Amino acid sequence: MSESEKLPVVGHWIDGKTVLGSPRSQDVFDPAVGVATKRVLLAEKKTVEAAIASAEKAYPAWRATQPLKRARVMSKFKTLLEQNAEKIASLLTSEHGKVMGDAMGEVQRGIENVEFASYATELLKGEHSRNVGPGIDSWSELQPLGVVAGITPFNFPAMVPLWMWPTAVVCGNTFVLKPSERDPSSAMLVSQLAFEAGLPPGVLNVVNGDKEAVDAILDDRRVQAVSFVGSTPIAEYIYSKGCAAGKRVQALGGAKNHAVVMPDADMDNAVNALMGAAFGSCGERCMAIPLVVCVGDQAADAIVAKLSDAIAKMKVGPGSEGKNDMGPLVTKQHMDKVRGYVDQGVKEGAKLVVDGRSTKIAGHENGYFMGACLFDDVTPEMVIYKEEIFGPVLGVMRVKTLEEAMKLINDHEYGNGTCIFTRDGEAARYFTDHILVGMVGVNVPLPVPVAYHSFGGWKRSLFGDLHAYGPDSIRFYTKKKAITQRWPSAGLREGAIYSFPSTK
Numbered sequence: 173m174s175e176s177e178k179l180p181v182v183g184h185w186i187d188g189k190t191v192l193g194s195p196r197s198q199d200v201f202d203p204a205v206g207v208a209t210k211r212v213l214l215a216e217k218k219t220v221e222a223a224i225a226s227a228e229k230a231y232p233a234w235r236a237t238q239p240l241k242r243a244r245v246m247s248k249f250k251t252l253l254e255q256n257a258e259k260i261a262s263l264l265t266s267e268h269g270k271v272m273g274d275a276m277g278e279v280q281r282g283i284e285n286v287e288f289a290s291y292a293t294e295l296l297k298g299e300h301s302r303n304v305g306p307g308i309d310s311w312s313e314l315q316p317l318g319v320v321a322g323i324t325p326f327n328f329p330a331m332v333p334l335w336m337w338p339t340a341v342v343c344g345n346t347f348v349l350k351p352s353e354r355d356p357s358s359a360m361l362v363s364q365l366a367f368e369a370g371l372p373p374g375v376l377n378v379v380n381g382d383k384e385a386v387d388a389i390l391d392d393r394r395v396q397a398v399s400f401v402g403s404t405p406i407a408e409y410i411y412s413k414g415c416a417a418g419k420r421v422q423a424l425g426g427a428k429n430h431a432v433v434m435p436d437a438d439m440d441n442a443v444n445a446l447m448g449a450a451f452g453s454c455g456e457r458c459m460a461i462p463l464v465v466c467v468g469d470q471a472a473d474a475i476v477a478k479l480s481d482a483i484a485k486m487k488v489g490p491g492s493e494g495k496n497d498m499g500p501l502v503t504k505q506h507m508d509k510v511r512g513y514v515d516q517g518v519k520e521g522a523k524l525v526v527d528g529r530s531t532k533i534a535g536h537e538n539g540y541f542m543g544a545c546l547f548d549d550v551t552p553e554m555v556i557y558k559e560e561i562f563g564p565v566l567g568v569m570r571v572k573t574l575e576e577a578m579k580l581i582n583d584h585e586y587g588n589g590t591c592i593f594t595r596d597g598e599a600a601r602y603f604t605d606h607i608l609v610g611m612v613g614v615n616v617p618l619p620v621p622v623a624y625h626s627f628g629g630w631k632r633s634l635f636g637d638l639h640a641y642g643p644d645s646i647r648f649y650t651k652k653k654a655i656t657q658r659w660p661s662a663g664l665r666e667g668a669i670y671s672f673p674s675t676k
Contacts, residue, residue, distance in 0.1 A: 182212040182356045184219060184380055185363040187226040188373025194219065198353060198382075203269035203500040204490040206538035210267075212356045215381035220348070220388035223377035227319040227346035228394050230374030235316055235344045239293045242342050246290040249338070249369035253283050256365060260330055260358050265491040267355035268329060269500040269540070270453045272491060282334035284623040285641050289338035295646045296343065305675060308658040314650040316344030317396040317420070321389045323410065324359075325402045326352035326502055327456040327562075333359055335627070336399050339645040341375055345396075349378045350389060354502055356380045390414050397649065399640065400424065401458075403560070404586070404632050411635035422636035422648055424628060426560040427458045427588030431617060432577045432603065433466045433475055437593035441615070443478040445593070449617035450566040451486065451544050454501050455510075458633075459589045459611070459618050462561055463550070465569045465577040472570045476525060476548050479566070483526050483544045489533050500540040501563060507540040510563030514545050517556040517567070523548040528564065552580060560586070574599060582608045588629030591617050610634065 182200065183192040194216060199208035215223075234242070253260070261275035270278070300311040322336035329351055337347040351359035363378045379385055389395055390413045397420040400410045404425030414421035431449070433442055449461035466472035491499035501507040511529050518524050528543020542564060550557050550567035557567065571577045581590055591613035592603045600614045610629035613619030621627050621642065628639030638644040 177211070179208060179211045182210055182360060182380060184213065184215060184223065185360055185376070185378040186219075186223045187377070188367055190360075191219070191222075200267055200354070200356065201503065202266050203502055203540040204492070204536055206504065206540060210357065212353050212380050214353065215379040215385040215388075217384060217388040220379050220381070220385050221392065223348045223379045224319055224389075224392050224394050226374040226377050227348055230372055231318055231346045234341070234346055234372060234375050237344070239296055239342070239344070242344065243290050243293050245366075245370045246286055246338055246342055249366050249371070250283055250286045250290060252365040252369055253279070253286060253362070256361070257283070260361060262492075263358045263361065264330060264355070265499070267357055268326065268491075268502055270456075270491050271496050271499050272494055274453050275491065278328055278331045281620075281623075282331040285331075285334045286338045288623040288642065289342045292339060292342045292646060295643060296650070298652075304656070305658070305673070307661065308656060310654065310656045313653045313655065314343070314646070315653055317649060317651060318345060319348065319394050320345045320397040320649060321348040321350065321395050321399070323350045323386055323389070323398065323400045323402070324352060326354040327453065327458075328401075329355045330358040330362060332401050333362065335401075335641040335645070337376055339641065340649045341371065343646060343649040345649055346375045347377065348389065348395065349376065350381060350385050351378065353380055353382055386410070387413075390417060390419070393417065395419060397421070398423075399648070401640070407635050408632075420648065422628075422638055422640065423634070424458070424640060425633050425635065426586060427460075427629060427633050428463065428558070428560055428584055428586045429459060429461050429589040429591075430463045430465050430577070430581045430584075431461045431590070432574070432581075432592040432594075433464060433471050434574065434592065434594035434596065434599060435468045435471045436595045437471070438595065439471075439474045439478060442593040443475065443482055445615070445617040446475075446479065446566070447482050447486075451483075451498050451564045454498055454542075455564040456502060456562050457618075459620055460562075461591070461617055462565060463557065463567050463569060465571055465580060467571055467574055467577055469570060472548070472568060476546070476568055479546055479568075480525055483528075483546060486544055488528075488531055488541060488543055490536060490539070498544070498564065500536075501542060502540070504540050506562070507542055510542060510561060510565065513556055513559070513561045513563070514565060517547050517550070517554060517565075520554045520556070522550050522554060522556060522567065574603065578603065578607055585632045586629070587631035588633035589613070589619055591615070591619060610639075
């Protein structure tokens with residue numbers, strides 16, 4: 173037996189129980205030490221089909237369950253999540269690498285989405301009109317789709333699934349979740365807590381896997397809708413393949429978020445905000461700020477100097493140690509990729525003001541650590557400007573006017589998030605009104621909407637019409653049915669009418 177085969181195994185959650193057994197698996201690493209600590213099973217097509225069959229079997233009874241009873245399960249589930257928050261966060265830290273404070277923040281954001289789902293019955297009410305015609309009433313209903321699925325990324329293994337399935341099941345659907353195989357344990361624990369809260373077997377199923385599992389979900393005609401969060405190339409693939417199979421699809425892709433710093437901005441406040449936005453979670457966020465566009469050299473010089481000082485004070489180390497500000501990257505492959513981007517930036521002529529590539533942590537020499545990097549004089553032709561790096565790399569650009577800064581943002585292929593730092597209300601209003609980006613902050617670097625709004629970008633950051641969570645999630649996981657009804661009575665009987673019905 174190999175060392176890998178001796179590791180604890182993460183299986184699947186199907187029909188209310190853990191399912192083991194698969195010819196394929198891969199190691200799950202603790203990125204702080206660079207050592208495999210678990211083995212996750214990779215689902216074959218037949219395993220995915222078993223999960224879909226379980227969801228299909230559970231659907232009729234769950235659809236018929238009163239919406240209020242479905243919502244009460246979410247209320248109990250929210251309580252269990254709160255009671256197990258630290259346990260879930262510890263799993264995130266051990267498999268993703270993020271520091272505990274960040275992990276706890278992720279869990280809390282997930283809990284808030286469950287809280288939204290617990291009162292989503294208010295949004296499931298239809299519309300009613302009496303006497304739209306002689307003795308005719310008309311109304312609309314929001315009905316569930318059936319079996320739906322979610323495919324979620326490594327960077328928020330607890331929160332993003334909670335964007336999806338709680339609202340989906342409150343709407344009366346059943347769900348198949350395919351989380352990231354890099355950090356699968358939190359999704360398994362959360363599914364077990366949902367079962368403990370009263371979610372019937374088959375309503376939520378979890379299959380761990382890779383592309384084989386994804387394609388099995390996309391190809392299966394029993395799956396009516398798919399929600400995805402990840403990189404743009406994969407989002408585009410899932411959107412195209414899912415739509416071709418007749419599914420409803422929302423696919424959230426990548427980002428390259430710009431922060432604009434005006435000359436009148438509170439520079440200390442801007443730098444504090446940018447440090448968290450650029451280097452929180454090691455920059456592995458689709459809402460991270462990897463680019464700062466400074467209007468005027470004076471603003472740029474101040475920002476670069478203050479960022480350099482702040483980076484020097486950062487504490488990098490294992491996420492399990494509370495004193496640290498930034499943990500490791502998720503895998504060695506990803507760490508090497510991010511370092512490659514820094515190499516490319518230097519090659520293309522950007523000025524590397526702070527170089528974190530050689531960072532080593534005592535006692536964790538094999539961990540996937542990389543310190544914060546800061547570039548100045550980044551230009552639009554550079555790869556580090558065009559592509560999503562997804563690491564602790566921040567680039568500063570210099571422009572002369574707000575209009576020039578906005579043109580950079582509006583011309584970029586991504587339109588996920590952006591922000592402006594200023595004291596000028598007129599400039600802020602002009603920026604928010606004319607910028608071609610889905611989520612905009614004013615003196616707020618990470619304008620992530622709260623759970624009762626919806627999350628999503630523009631351009632190649634989102635494929636599909638509806639955003640994630642919040643009110644849009646109700647629209648995504650339901651279909652509207654219009655019903656027009658008449659009960660004939662003696663006083664309203666008519667002969668045959670051959671003209672198109674109208675209210676004239």
